[in-house]
Amino acid sequence: MxxxxxxxxxxxxxxxxxxxxxxxxxxxxxxxxxxxxxxxxxxxxxxxxxxxxxxxxxxxxxxxxxxxxxxxxxxxxxxxxxxxxxxxxxxxxxxxxxxxxxxxxxxxxxxxxxxxxxxxxxxxxxxxxxxxxxxxxxxxxxxxxxxxxxxxxxxxxxxxxxxxxxxxxxxxxxxxxxxxxxxxxxxxxxxxxxxxxxxxxxxxxxxxxxxxxxxxxxxxxxxxxxxxxxxxxxxxxxxxxxxxxxxxxxxxxxxxxxxxxxxxxxxxxxxxxxxxxxxxxxxxxxxxxxxxxxxxxxxxxxxxIAVTDERADAISNTASIDLLHPRRPTKQASPWKRYATYAAIVASALAFGGWYLRGEMRQLELEAAGLQSQLKTTTTTVKKLQSKQLVVTSLERWQQDDINWLDELQQFAASAPSAGAADFQRWNAASVAGSGGIISLDVRVKDPAVLGQLEDSVRDERHSIHSQRVTEQESNEAWPWKFESTIVVKRASSAQDGGEVAAR
Structure with a gap:
């Protein structure tokens, strides 16, 4: 673009x-x-x-x-x-x-x-x-x-x-x-x-x-x-x-x-x-x-209006944003659109010759209506199958991610600051197919030094953490400091493979 x-x-x-x-x-x-x-x-x-x-x-x-x-x-x-x-x-x-x-x-x-x-x-x-x-x-x-x-x-x-x-x-x-x-x-x-x-x-x-x-x-x-x-x-x-x-x-x-x-x-x-x-x-x-x-x-x-050589289709090192031509996920064309087009062509051909084929046209119209009904039923079935497939795909991704989220939660609870030092407003976890997972946090603290303690307790060979939006809220005397952190969790198998390679 x-x-x-x-x-x-x-x-x-x-x-x-x-x-x-x-x-x-x-x-x-x-x-x-x-x-x-x-x-x-x-x-x-x-x-x-x-x-x-x-x-x-x-x-x-x-x-x-x-x-x-x-x-x-x-x-x-x-x-x-x-x-x-x-x-x-x-x-x-x-x-x-x-x-x-x-x-x-x-x-x-x-x-x-x-x-x-x-x-x-x-x-x-x-x-x-x-x-x-x-x-x-x-x-x-x-x-x-x-x-x-x-x-x-x-x-x-x-x-x-x-x-x-x-x-x-x-x-x-x-x-x-x-x-x-x-x-x-x-x-x-x-x-x-x-x-x-x-x-x-x-x-x-x-x-x-x-x-x-x-x-x-x-x-x-x-x-x-x-x-x-x-x-x-x-x-x-x-x-x-x-x-x-x-x-x-x-x-x-x-x-x-x-x-x-x-x-x-x-x-x-x-x-x-x-x-x-x-x-x-x-x-x-x-x-x-x-x-x-x-x-x-x-x-x-x-x-x-700055003249640039090119903005990459997926990612570049510039700050260019164009909401008229945004970067979009690649989407596969649905075969049902092609089938619907074929059905429309057939219907047009039947209408064109209808003036001298009145006797046969009624039968053809009934057949066309039956085909359209079958197409509608089939389309509904396909949508249901696609919905089920999304669930299956999510379960497969969960298994492939090689992350035990109960262990992750237990490990985080053991190393996190005490309730008197930090107030966790949000804790969300999400898997990324083939790449591990992400944990998003919203935290309020009394002392900004708790941010460094939290990051030091989280970081290891499988976990990295990035904090942002550190703000001071004067109106909140109990928890005056607020920040957001994102923890990237590597797959356990990936971390083990990396350790074996390093050992060699």
Whole structure:
């Protein structure tokens, strides 16, 4: 799937809207350069009204030409669900199905109403792979398609604001630097951690218009994120003997803010003791007479129309998300669709010659009705068999996984922190065919040090653990700290085979 220019398209219009503001960026391709034609923000009375969006975009298309323009839309953060996943290593072709299963298990409310895409995150590993799943309601995608159809412009892609901002920066990240990219859109700020041209972590926070309060919020968010990343980086370095890239000298902060927060760089430099610089999202574009003055929230829009060589069908090292063309599990075609097509052809042929075969037509119609009834009965039987087959397949997978979940539960209970130190809100276990299993935890603790104790007690040759979403809840005095952990359990046979090989 390409996220590049259509051969017949010379212009791309990227659009993002919130409840009260519409942002747009129009770029023209000229030779091998991109020329900025227009960029601005417009006030909205109701950001949920498609008609108002269309009324704002229609004059822009009329001014610059509709015929050779494609539309890319960036969804707001509140329009999607971002779900971090820690999954066992598996074939690329199986990854979309595995992601979909995990999403529907953890978010069952999206079972019949979801568009799912995903990107890899974090450092590459041989034990587990970190995935960020993006889930949107189909109604959001339908609304965007409706707007494009009413404007009579082809829809190229549907992105998500935090990841679109990250995608526009990845190729600019030095290989020996870890970048904390802070991008502002209205009252929301996206904080993206980028390393080795790969998205490591993304967060979105709301900030105040007062620069002192905004600085305190961002400093707290960056400090919490660095603490989490440094702990994970030290663990990886001990396990893999990789060079440590978590020290402060290798970290920079890039800001893309509007003029209302001018001077924020000085506050961050003083409080975080890290190099801070502004990143001009439009500097890489060739200027024109329509170039806007000052900085603006154009980084996600630039990411939505960024020209890339190719986005891999199943997984890539970019942060590109396209809910219009999401990565999907491979589905086998049903033979019953072919049979239904044959039946329709036969019925049409009978109707065509009916005017002079009235006598025989009645008999043929009865036979056709009988065949249709048999087809319906057979189809119902096949559906029941398929349902039973799912149960059989699940039981076979359970046996093949070589995991005794009662032993796993007993082992975890013996090593887990005491009831006075931790409150376990959720404990879910799931098998992954041929790869072992996954245990998901929601934990609340009094002391954040319990997190390290829990991870040390779990890790062994068959178990690895990854913790995320460490948050402090001031409103809960009994359990002020909350985090989520994912335990990857290897098959017992795999662990034994690995030990025998190592012994040789």
């Amino acid at each position: 390409k996220l590049s220019w259509n051969q017949s398209t010379r212009q791309q219009l990227a659009v993002y809207w919130s409840t009260d503001t519409l942002y747009y960026l129009l770029v023209k391709r000229q030779a091998n350069k991109q020329v900025l034609l227009a960029a601005d923000q417009l006030a909205l009375e109701d950001g949920n009204a498609p008609d108002e969006i269309e009324n704002h975009l229609r004059p822009i298309l009329q001014q610059f030409g509709r015929k050779r323009t494609e539309l890319s839309v960036v969804l707001a953060r509140h329009s999607v669900e971002l779900l971090p996943l820690s999954l066992p290593m598996t074939n690329i072709d199986q990854l979309p199905e595995l992601v979909e299963l995990q999403v529907l298990q953890q978010l069952p409310e999206y079972a019949d109403d979801a568009v799912i895409d995903f990107v890899p995150t974090g450092e590459p590993s041989t034990d587990a792979q970190q995935i960020l799943a993006v889930i949107a309601r189909t109604s959001h995608v339908d609304t965007v398609q409706h707007i494009a159809a009413r404007l009579k412009v082809p829809l190229a892609a549907i992105g998500v604001r935090p990841l679109a901002a990250a995608a526009s920066l990845l190729k600019s990240v030095p290989t020996n630097k870890r970048i904390i990219a802070i991008s502002q859109t209205g009252e929301e700020v996206d904080v993206n951690i980028l390393l080795h041209q790969r998205l490591v972590l993304t967060r979105t926070v709301r900030i105040a218009t007062d620069i002192e309060k905004a600085a305190r919020t961002l400093v707290s968010e960056v400090q919490r994120t660095l603490l989490l990343l440094n702990d994970a980086s030290h663990d990886d370095n001990r396990d893999n003997d990789n060079p440590d890239l978590s020290d402060e000298a290798s970290t920079e902060i890039w800001l893309n803010l509007d003029s209302s927060l001018s001077g924020l760089d000085q506050h961050l430099t003083e409080r975080l003791q890290l190099p801070v610089r502004y990143y001009d999202a439009l500097a890489q574009l060739k200027a024109s007479e329509h170039t806007p003055h000052g900085r603006g929230p154009y980084l996600p829009l630039l990411g939505a």
